[in-house]
Amino acid sequence: MRTALTELTGVRYPVVQTGMGWVAGPRLVSASANAGALxxxxxxxxxTGELxxxxxxxxxxxxAPFGVNLRADAQDARERVRIVIDEGVRVASFALAPSRELIAELKDAGVVVIPSVGARRHAEKVAAWGADAVIVQGGEGGGHTGDVATTVLLPQVVDAVEVPVVAAGGFxxxxxxxxxxxxxxxxxxxxTRFLLTSDSTVPDxxxxxxxxxxxxxxxxxxxxDGLPHRMLRTDLVDALTRHGRTRTLLHALHRAAEFRRLSKLSWTAMVRDGLAMKHGKELTWSQVLLAANTPMLLRAAMVEGxxxxxxxxxxxxxxVIEDLPSCKELVARVMSEAEDVLGGLPTAG
Structure with missing residues (x-):
């Protein structure tokens, strides 16, 4: 199935496996790529060394072609961009809108730039700055998300920009x-669909x-972390909702120390990243700390089980997901279902 996405990235099928922290490692990414997805x-x-x-x-x-997801607001974003360029990675995606300068640097090196956005105005901005395509995530999507449903947001973005649009949230x-x-x-x-495959390293x-x-x-x-975040209901989520400010701050400090040890970031760098997240948002300092080290909360589940x-x-x-196919089986199933649906659509007249 050829679309503007397959032509742009060189993959066989118009399906993207997203860059999920602690989940989208080499095994899952290579399995997805070998299955024909991005x-x-x-x-x-x-x-940076681990990357x-x-x-x-x-x-x-x-x-097969593959991509790397980057945090545009990270202190070492430019260093990571250089790694992507030096290693000849085909696609760079971003969880937050990258700067005009980062987009230009990647494009000058021949890297396809595909930021993820959650609003029409963000899509318009990055498209004007030179992004090759955008991934637009509606409120059904996992992780940090907006409150506009994909079925409403997607056509808005498609109508607003001329670059290819990839739909996320609910698929x-x-x-x-x-x-x-x-x-x-x-x-x-x-x-979530790729997380729930046999190729995913997430514990059983x-x-x-x-x-x-x-x-x-x-x-x-x-x-x-003070930001809208879609997740499974757990006792931890309920406890964080009930905790007072002091207990939440202690919890945040503990997690921040763990993240610093694993990421090798300095306290200065972590505070700087936290301030970047706080900018323009009404977050308490406990929430800033949690936002800066939410990866540790994810790691506890996705790595440690x-x-x-x-x-x-x-x-x-x-x-609505009930099984754990391999990436190869999943992508083949999606494409077979798509062909069946297209063949069964009613014709005009």
């Missing part, structure tokens, strides 16, 4: 891909919690 490596939870090694590992596992099968194409998208991006106990969830077990809360102490980011589709 696998995206999550770099925010890696040191370079992870890129090398993906290259050792696949010859898990071939019917969704066809629906997105009908709205004018060039493909779909899926996170955590996958079981996702598979057992209903759509009502997925919630949006600001209790974790602690369903009791970790955060499990989840798209709303977690409530």
């Amino acid at each position: 696998g995206v490596l999550a770099s925010a939870t890696m040191s 370079r090694r992870a890129i090398h590992e993906v290259k050792s596992r696949t010859d 898990h099968d071939g019917r969704g891909l066809v629906a997105a194409l009908a709205y004018g998208a060039a493909g779909v991006a899926m996170g 106990a955590v996958k079981a919690r996702y598979l057992a969830a209903t759509v009502r077990d997925v919630t949006v809360t600001t209790a974790v 602690r369903t009791d102490l970790g955060v499990m980011a989840a798209g709303q589709v977690a409530g």
Whole structure:
């Protein structure tokens, strides 16, 4: 299936596996790429050295194009951009809008730039700055999200920009891909669906919690870091909602110390990143600390398997996913379903 996304990135199918922290490592990314999708490596939870090694590992596992997801507000964003360029990575995606300068640097080196956005105005801005495409995530998506449904946000963005638009938030099968194409998208991006594959390194106990969830077990809360975050309901989420300011601050400091140890960031760098997150938002300092080290809350679940102490980011589709196919099986299924749906559509007249 050829679309503007496949032409731009060189992948076989218009499907993107999103860059999920602690989840989208070399094994999942290479499996997605080998299946014909655009696998995206999550770099925010890696040191620069780990990022370079992870890129090398993906290259050792696949010859297909893949991408790296970057945090535009990170202190070392430019260094990470240079790694992406030096290693010949095909696509750079961003969780937040990158600067005009970062986009230009990547494009000058031949890297395809695809930021993720959650609002029409953000899509218009990055498109004007030279982004090659945008991923637009509606409120159904996992992790940090907005409150506008994909079915409303997607056509707004498609009408507003001339670059290819990839739809995210609520997609898990071939019917969704066809629906997105009908709205004018060039493909779909899926996170939770790829997390729940046999190629994902997420511990089995955590996958079981996702598979057992209903759509009502997925919630949006600001209790974790002060920003809207879609995740599975857990005792931890409930506890953070109940805790007073002092206890929440102590919890945030503990997690910040863990993240500093693993990421090798200095306290100065962490505070700077926290201030960047606080800018323009009404966050307490406890929330700033939690926002800066939310990766640790995710790591507890996604790496250590602690369903009791970790955060499990989840798209709303977690409530309808019931199996753990390989990436190859998943992508083949999505494309087969899409062909069946397209062939079964009624014709005019």
